[in-house]
Amino acid sequence: MTLDDASIERLAALLHDAEAQAREVTKITDELPQLTQADAYAIQRAILRRRQAAGEQLSGRKMGLTSPAKMQQMGVARPIHGFLTGRGCVADGATLPMHGLIHPKVEAEIAFTTSRELRGPGCTATEALAALDMAYAAIEVIDSRYRDFRFDLVSVIADNTSAARYVIGARGVPAVGLDLRHLGVVLEKNGEVLATGAGAAVLGHPAASVAALVNLLAEEGEVLPAGTLVMTGGITEAFRVEAGDTVRVSVQSVGTAELTLA
Ligand code: 0L1
Numbered sequence: 001m002t003l004d005d006a007s008i009e010r011l012a013a014l015l016h017d018a019e020a021q022a023r024e025v026t027k028i029t030d031e032l033p034q035l036t037q038a039d040a041y042a043i044q045r046a047i048l049r050r051r052q053a054a055g056e057q058l059s060g061r062k063m064g065l066t067s068p069a070k071m072q073q074m075g076v077a078r079p080i081h082g083f084l085t086g087r088g089c090v091a092d093g094a095t096l097p098m099h100g101l102i103h104p105k106v107e108a109e110i111a112f113t114t115s116r117e118l119r120g121p122g123c124t125a126t127e128a129l130a131a132l133d134m135a136y137a138a139i140e141v142i143d144s145r146y147r148d149f150r151f152d153l154v155s156v157i158a159d160n161t162s163a164a165r166y167v168i169g170a171r172g173v174p175a176v177g178l179d180l181r182h183l184g185v186v187l188e189k190n191g192e193v194l195a196t197g198a199g200a201a202v203l204g205h206p207a208a209s210v211a212a213l214v215n216l217l218a219e220e221g222e223v224l225p226a227g228t229l230v231m232t233g234g235i236t237e238a239f240r241v242e243a244g245d246t247v248r249v250s251v252q253s254v255g256t257a258e259l260t261l262a
Pocket residue numbers: 063064065066107140142144156161162233234238
């Protein structure tokens with residue numbers, strides 16, 4: 001199915017408004033079961049245009065479904081990508097009110113900035129690795145706009161891969177010299193360890209996730225500019241959070257990121 005422009009805008013408005021009003025909606029494939037991934041990315045881009053028209057700035061990119069477990073769960077062989085804007089950025093250690101969110105979950109991630117432009121198709125993990133600048137511990141707050149956090153692949157791509165908020169550790173370290181595959185990661189909630197993992201959890205190596213992003217963007221005729229912030233994907237599964245919870249992600253040799261829900 002190739003959606004006409006009016007339908008793309010109508011579905012973008014539905015998901016944009018659901019996010020802005022923190023309101024659940026029915027997944028869009030219930031109405032249009034033949035939607036394709038290309039349609040879904042067109043809707044995602046239309047949501048970004050709406051948010052930019054309202055004054056938000058594109059602040060980075062994110063990868064989703066990067067772990068074998070999540071890919072298997074969704075029945076996909078490739079990860080997906082979404083966008084970040086400045087409105088989603090929460091300062092390290094800050095308090096995030098729940099009232100703008102529906103049913104948030106948190107993921108432990110490693111984020112990078114890039115030092116040079118990357119272009120696909122055919123971008124390799126080695127090329128991506130050479131373009132990594134700083135590494136940061138990060139928390140992604142995902143918050144599907146779909147009822148009960150239930151969706152299929154096409155619906156979640158259109159919904160900007162459930163992106164909602166993100167925290168980047170206040171202090172990062174240069175990525176060069178880090179053994180990114182073996183970096184240990186710990187996710188804690190209220191001082192208790194919820195999950196542990198390693199950099200290898202994202203496509204075998206965090207740089208492979210950056211390369212995959214570059215190659216996915218190339219399919220839409222886009223490049224990854226120098227200086228882009230990239231959230232490389234969940235190292236751990238996502239956990240529900242509630243008001244009063246404090247979440248902390250620690251990445252070995254890199255740093256920490258913390259968030260309190262209120
Ligand atoms: O960041 C992510 O991995 C989320 C991707 C979309 C699926 C979900 O909401 O769990």
